[in-house]
Amino acid sequence: MFRHKSAARSWFSLAFETLELIYHVAVRNLRKSHNNAVLGLVMSIVQSLIMLLVMFFMMQLFGMRRIAVRGDFMLYVMSGVFMFMTHIKAIGAVSGADGPTSSMMMHAPMNPIISIMGAALGSLYQQTLSASVILFVYHAAWTPITIDEPVGMLGMFLLSWFTGIGIGMVFLSAKPWQPELIGILVMLYQRANVIASGKMVLANNLAPKRRDLFDWNPLFHTIDQARGFIFLNYTPRYTSYEYAIKYALVCILIGLMAEFFTRQHASASWNKRR
Structure with a gap:
């Protein structure tokens, strides 16, 4: 009799509320890295630029320029780094x-899927901005670039971002069980991809x-396929974007099932003994 009954709402209203919540979670994730939002985005651009310059000089030092695609060598390096x-x-x-034991999950509209989508979109925004700014400055200040199929x-x-979401969801679903170990595995996987991504080779x-050493990695396929779209003189013969799509979908499916199982058993008291 005294129980509060929420008014019936349309699907459009619920969808709009979910999108608004994802937006706020994405902004919160962006602001976590730095108190000043603008400075945080600048630091993201600087990080990508440093990585780009390191790869450029490393490939120059080891004489790898001769195995690159015929065309703009800097654009070749950018395609792999971005x-x-x-x-x-x-x-x-x-x-x-x-995750399911986070204090953010105590708020009624919040759930792990919204948290994942907000984090993923925040990451995409940062990297898209970084790549766009660096490409524009290079195009305007150094030499005009031409992309065959933009x-x-x-x-x-x-697709590189999408495969990252799938792999990240697998790690996220296992994180409540052993946070320290999963943190180390995430770091190792990210560092290993400096070589395993094959961004320095064709x-x-x-x-x-x-080629068999790199073929398992979906990032190797997306980088090689991207170079096929960027450069007129290169046609990928041994990679497939379909493999990367299937890889990402399988990882997301495994991650969702594991996350659901973890959510049923996770407890905030797990971290008290650590």
Whole structure:
């Protein structure tokens, strides 16, 4: 008799409320890295720029320029670095999202899926801004760049982010069981991708035995496919974006099932003994 009954709401109203909540979670994740939002975005751009310059001089030092695609060498380096940064940042953001034992989950509209989507979108916003600013400055200040198929390149950029979400969800679902170990595994996976992503090489130029070392990695496929869309003189023959899509979907499915199982058993008291 005295129980409060919420008024019936339309699907549109619920969808709008969910999107608004995802937006606020994304903003909160962006603000966590730095108190000043603008300075935080600048630091993200600087981080991508440093990674880009390190890879450029490393490839110059080891004489890897001769195995690059015929065209703008800096654009070749950017294609690998931007996909790599988007992928690992998505893994870090999603694996570090609020889990079932987080205090944020005590608020009624909040749930782990919204937390994951907010973290993933915040990561995508940062990396898209970084890549756009660096490409614009390079195009305007140094030399004009030409991208053969920009829509395809953008698709591979988003696919690199999407595969990062899938892998990050697997790590996130296991995190409440052993946070320290999962944190170490996430860091190792991100560091290993500096080499395992194959961003410094072309799949077409690799011997079959060498190519098998990278073939398991969806990021290797998205980077190679992106170069096929960027450069007119390169056609990927040994990679497939379909593999990356299937890999991401399988990881998301495993992550959702594991997250549901973890949510049924997780307890805030787990962390008290650590």
